Amino acid sequence: MATADKNKNEQNLSVESRLKSLYELQTLLSQIDRIRTVRGELPLEVADLEDVIKGLTTRIENFRKEIEEIRKKSVAEKEKINDSQAKIAKYKEQIDNVRNNREFDLLSKEIEFQTLEIELSEKHINEYARMIDAKNNEIAETENRLADQKHVLADKKAELDEIVSETKQDEERLREQAKALEPKIDARTLAAFKRIRKNARNGLGIVYIQRDACGGCFNRIPPQKQMEIKMHKKIIVCEYCGRIMIDPDLAGVDLSAPTESK
Structure with missing residues (x-):
C-alpha cells in the first residue's frame, strides 16, 4: 500500500x-x-599522518622487541662463559693430580676448548652490543620523526577542527534542506x-x-x-x-x- x-x-x-x-x-x-x-585535502592529510604515526609507533615497538631478544641471547652467552669458566677451574684442579701424559693432554685440550668457547661467546656478546646500539640509534631517529609527525598532525587537526566548526552548522542546514527536497523528485x-x-x-x-x-x-x-x-x-x-x-x-x-x- x-x-x-x-x-x-x-x-x-x-x-x-x-x-x-x-x-x-x-x-x-x-x-x-x-x-x-x-x-580541501585536510581530512586526507590528517588520515595519512595518522597512518604514518601508527607505522612509526609499530616500528619502534618492533625495534624494542628485537633488542629484548638480543639481550636474551647476550645473557645466554654470559651463562655459557660462566659454565666454561667453571669447567676450566675444575679441569685445572684435576690436571694437578694426573697420573699420566694421556690424562694431562685430555685435560689440556678440554681447557683449550672451553677457552675458545669463552672467546666465541665474548665475540657474540660484543656483536649483540653493537646490534643493540644500532637498534637504539634507529629508535632515537624514529622517535624524532614520530615527534615531528605528531606535531604536524596536531597542527593539521587544529586547522581542520577550526574549519569544520565554522562550516558544520551551514553544512547540516544545507543537508536538511536537500533531504526535504528529495520527496519532490x-x-x-x-x-x-x-x-x-x-x-x-x-x-x-x-x-x-x-x-x-x-x-x-x-x-x-x-x-x-x-x-x-x-x-x-x-x-x-x-x-x-x-x-x-x-x-x-x-x-x-x-x-x-x-x-x-x-
Whole structure:
C-alpha cells in the first residue's frame, strides 16, 4: 500500500516541478561541495599522518622487541662463559693430580676448548652490543620523526577542527534542506541525477542552457532540442555529457541581467 501511494505521488509530480526541485537540490549540493572544497585535502592529510604515526609507533615497538631478544641471547652467552669458566677451574684442579701424559693432554685440550668457547661467546656478546646500539640509534631517529609527525598532525587537526566548526552548522542546514527536497523528485530521476553528479568532474548533475549551449560541457544545443527543454514535457539530457538540462527561466536565472565587473 505504501509503495502504491509512493508511485501515485510520483506520478502526480509534473516534469516541470521535478526539474525545478532538482535544480534547487543541485544548488544546495553545490554549496555543500564548496564547503568541502574549503576543507580541501585536510581530512586526507590528517588520515595519512595518522597512518604514518601508527607505522612509526609499530616500528619502534618492533625495534624494542628485537633488542629484548638480543639481550636474551647476550645473557645466554654470559651463562655459557660462566659454565666454561667453571669447567676450566675444575679441569685445572684435576690436571694437578694426573697420573699420566694421556690424562694431562685430555685435560689440556678440554681447557683449550672451553677457552675458545669463552672467546666465541665474548665475540657474540660484543656483536649483540653493537646490534643493540644500532637498534637504539634507529629508535632515537624514529622517535624524532614520530615527534615531528605528531606535531604536524596536531597542527593539521587544529586547522581542520577550526574549519569544520565554522562550516558544520551551514553544512547540516544545507543537508536538511536537500533531504526535504528529495520527496519532490521521483525516485528514478533522483537516482539518475545522483549517478550523473557522481561522475561529473564539477559535481553538476543538472545545468541550464547558456548561449544556446549545455551549461555543463558547453556543446551547442540544436534549436529544436532547446524548444523541447523549454516545454518541460520530459526529462532531457545532453547528448554529449549526459547532464540533465533545464531552461534558465525554470532555473530562476536571468541571463539578460548585466554582469557586474569585478
